[in-house]
Amino acid sequence: MFETLSAPAPDKIFRLTGQFAADPRPDKVDLLVGIYKTAEGRTPVMGAVKQAEARILETQETKSYVSFEGDRAFIGAMRDLILGDAVPSARVAGVAAVGGTSALRQVLELVRTLRPAARVWVSDPSWPIHAAMVDHIGLARGTYRYLDRAANALDRAGMLADLSGVAPGDVIVLHGCCHNPTGADLDLGDWAEVAALCNRTGAIPLVDMAYQGFGDGLDEDAAGVRLLAREVPTVFVAASCSKTFGLYRDRAGVALIVTSEGAVAAAQGQLTAMNRNNFSFPPDHGARVVQTILTDAGLRALWEEELNSMRETMVQNRRALAEALRVETGSDRFGFLAAHRGMFSLIGASTKEVDILREKHGVYLVGDGRMNVAGLRASVIPKVARALAEVLA
Ligand SMILES: Cc1ncc(COP(=O)(O)O)c(C=O)c1O
Structure with a gap:
């Protein structure tokens, strides 16, 4: 049945994620898949989720x-x-x-x-x-x-x-x-x-x-x-x-x-x-x-606090990158980054520019120039801004 078929192309983002993992450069930056990351680059289980899971473990009597x-x-x-x-x-x-x-x-x-x-x-x-x-x-x-x-x-x-x-x-x-x-x-x-x-x-x-x-x-x-x-x-x-x-x-x-x-x-x-x-x-x-x-009022308050903190991190990352790019380029060309909301922005890069960002600078974006701003952190923002300014000049 499958002899005459070829496999569909692998998912682009997950292929690049594999490439990122294999990249030995210590200062590489992963702005690929839509996952929230802390300043340390981790995606921990939320505190409210841990507590809810502990409650469920304690009280659940059936898996029917x-x-x-x-x-x-x-x-x-x-x-x-x-x-x-x-x-x-x-x-x-x-x-x-x-x-x-x-x-x-x-x-x-x-x-x-x-x-x-x-x-x-x-x-x-x-x-x-x-x-x-x-x-x-x-x-x-x-x-x-x-x-x-x-x-x-x-x-x-x-x-x-x-x-x-x-x-x-x-x-x-x-x-x-x-x-x-x-x-x-x-x-x-x-x-x-x-x-x-x-x-x-x-x-x-x-x-x-x-x-x-x-x-x-x-x-x-x-x-x-x-x-x-x-x-x-x-x-x-x-x-x-x-x-x-x-x-x-x-x-x-x-x-x-x-x-x-x-x-x-x-x-x-x-x-x-x-x-x-x-x-x-x-x-x-x-x-x-x-x-x-x-x-549950207590768990909900904790979850909202954690959610707010994730949102604030993304908003801050956006502002900091827009500001660093303003300094690097001397223009407001990337001001939209601060105005946008959520995890993603399109930075207007061509496929070739995305390749250069990855190969020369270790900055990983999806092929159409999509950036996950939740993958940024204060320590890498100057490097990312320099790379973007240089490649997208
Ligand atoms: C716009 C949009 N819709 C839906 C989803 C679905 O997410 P999931 O199936 O993981 O819940 C995603 C995940 O990336 C998304 O970006």
């Missing part, structure tokens, strides 16, 4: 199946974290999934089942899995402009012009906050425009929420999705707990559908059946950790 939809308390806690009181909980269906990636997959498969002719619109650029997944499951895909590359800021007019071509039932993939890879987000006025566009055209927004709390704060980062939930009749949400709870390998996430109260049972049934058909039961450990943290 939970349910096809996952733990209701986890789904409810995530719904409240994301949607706040934007809509009554009776209007929200939800299932636990295998991290944020599978939450997206469950929603997109549902779209394929119910609306096979729908086109799914993905920003250019976006997290590469968005386009790859839409193509993989065989839905039609549209692309909308997102980044004004000259200004390194949101291309509002381009985005709205391209999205004006959506058809009823099409799906628009939006990053809830901390857009990956650009770091350029919609402001509330933009979210309102997107809501109006969905209402005018009958398109359905699918909000990918992978970084809530990494941008400006838990509520601030959810303001866009909450606005959509209030104003658009049907909204899909795919959320990940990987980054903000540091639960990368435990695979916790939720797929939510905001709909009318009368339709919520049908939406819930469809999502639950999708889980059953794809993996029966979603993983429980990470979900239980998240639910334990979100529903």
